[in-house]
Amino acid sequence: MATFELRSIGRVKSALDDIDSAPRQADEGAPPAWLVFDQEVIAGLGTLRAGDEIIVITWLQRARRDVLRVHPRGEIARPAEGVFNTRSPHRPNPIGLHRARITQIESTRMAVSALEAINGTPIIDIKPVLAGEIELR
């Protein structure tokens, strides 16, 4: 099994700090959040601006990595499913994908409209949404 080193490029700043009460998807009541970037990657933000839709990729550092089957959405009444057929944070590489809209940009941070990641979650990448991409969460 090959391994690779991910490096955080920033952190989520959010009022959400309880993993158990956090919404599972952004459209399930997630609050606005700030994405606070490390100074050394700021040049990578380029011409991103308020109104743009982006894909925020995070590292869900509190997830379990030794789990291959879960009950979807944590509901025990539902049959266990393979993690790769769920959006559970628990999986060998706990990568979070979040579609969000930028509402404001300051020098080293940007505000987004809704994000279900909890406070302190490492950010590992930002990508623009391509024409035709809808509702990536």
Next chain:
Amino acid sequence: MATFELRSIGRVKSALDDIDSAPRQADEGAPPAWLVFDQEVIAGLGTLRAGDEIIVITWLQRARRDVLRVHPRGEIARPAEGVFNTRSPHRPNPIGLHRARITQIESTRMAVSALEAINGTPIIDIKPVLAGEIELR
């Protein structure tokens, strides 16, 4: 800067083996490919089956990680842009996002309809497409 360890869960098997001639997006002529999984993660595939749409997350190991500005699509005539406002593979964490449809599943591998990643690219996660997600590439 915090770092995290990614572990490959499998590899792409594809007729594409030249990074310079590979299409930039799946709908730009990408061929079908196999996703070959490590034996120890097979339980995570659960009930995924032919016809399902998935998000394949890869590690674009041949990308440059020290680049923060690029010419979009490698076209020198276009002004340089911050990498986080492009889908360039070159970025601090070279994560590839590919939307694909499963066409066949065998014991440790699945065929997908079109994938722009080259042969040997490490796979790091698979997620189901949620209702409403369209054309994630």
